[in-house]
Amino acid sequence: MINITNLHKRFKDVTAVNGVSFDIPKGELFGLLGPNGAGKTTTINMIVGVLKPDDGTISINNVPDPTRPEIRVKLGNAPQALALYDNLTARENLTFFGKLYNLTGQRLKTRVAWALEFVGLVDRADHRVETFSGGMKRRVNLACAVVHDPDVILFDEPTVGVDPQSRNMIFDTIEELKRDGRTIIYTTHYMEEAERLCNRVAIIDHGAILALDTVDGLIDLHGGNSLITAEAESIPEHTANFADSWDGPNLKYSTDQPMRDLAKLTGLGVNFKRLKVERPSLEDVFLNLTGRSLRD
Numbered sequence: 001m002i003n004i005t006n007l008h009k010r011f012k013d014v015t016a017v018n019g020v021s022f023d024i025p026k027g028e029l030f031g032l033l034g035p036n037g038a039g040k041t042t043t044i045n046m047i048v049g050v051l052k053p054d055d056g057t058i059s060i061n062n063v064p065d066p067t068r069p070e071i072r073v074k075l076g077n078a079p080q081a082l083a084l085y086d087n088l089t090a091r092e093n094l095t096f097f098g099k100l101y102n103l104t105g106q107r108l109k110t111r112v113a114w115a116l117e118f119v120g121l122v123d124r125a126d127h128r129v130e131t132f133s134g135g136m137k138r139r140v141n142l143a144c145a146v147v148h149d150p151d152v153i154l155f156d157e158p159t160v161g162v163d164p165q166s167r168n169m170i171f172d173t174i175e176e177l178k179r180d181g182r183t184i185i186y187t188t189h190y191m192e193e194a195e196r197l198c199n200r201v202a203i204i205d206h207g208a209i210l211a212l213d214t215v216d217g218l219i220d221l222h223g224g225n226s227l228i229t230a231e232a233e234s235i236p237e238h239t240a241n242f243a244d245s246w247d248g249p250n251l252k253y254s255t256d257q258p259m260r261d262l263a264k265l266t267g268l269g270v271n272f273k274r275l276k277v278e279r280p281s282l283e284d285v286f287l288n289l290t291g292r293s294l295r296d
Helices: 040-047 090-100 105-118 134-146 164-179 191-197 215-222 240-245 258-267 282-290
Strands: 002-011 014-024 029-033 055-060 075-078 152-156 183-188 200-205 208-213 226-234 250-255 271-278
Touching: 002 040, 014 040, 014 055, 014 208, 029 040, 029 191, 040 055, 040 152, 040 183, 075 134, 090 105, 090 134, 105 134, 134 152, 134 164, 164 183, 164 191, 183 191, 191 282, 200 215, 200 282, 208 215, 208 282, 215 282, 226 258, 240 250, 250 258, 258 271
Parallel strands: 029 183, 029 200, 075 152, 152 183
Antiparallel strands: 002 014, 002 055, 200 208, 226 250, 226 271
């Protein structure tokens, strides 16, 4: 469905995208995870044809130019910078963007009504966008991206600055689009969003992809060990292999096989009063790959 090969983009002395490549099959929700300034938005803008790559190729449905009309009509884009007209109502914004994609007549009215229902804004349909909260504006922005029923949808940091209610609504709508078989690219610097939503995730920093896999695959390869913390009722004498990890009845143990080691401890007669297993996260993956926090 989407084939990205060796994309490069420079702005004067700044290399914003440096050799980015990935393929996305139809129906996948693909994540670009990285801090602000990592190159996510520049990559999105090249995919939708707003920016021209300095080098590399972009192919969507085997067509090698996203600026061609037959490709643009199949793309929906919810940019990080809100693309709305504050002096228009939500319905008027959706009508305007629908007309840009050649929707007319009853088909336009039906799609606008569907989009308003989809993002939960039917009761505010005829209110000016300037009266909306930040979260509601994000939801209108999302609705404008899907009003024309696109096959491919790009969401660039769609939850930045939104309230929890709108954030959950955005998650629900994106998950519904995923179930409907849409191909989605989702950029974020929130690891929990990538973990919840994405089939696969590319870790991007300084314009380059550092790793690409499923969330579980990334954690297994780059996350490091799990941490077991526990309090035992008693410590049998024959737990010598874990001797350095006990502080009285308290255990703190780093391992790449937490279930195996817990089973071993239980088999040795350890009874736990309290037990916690902390699995590595995408934050740990990013830290191990770059030496710094995802939010630095």
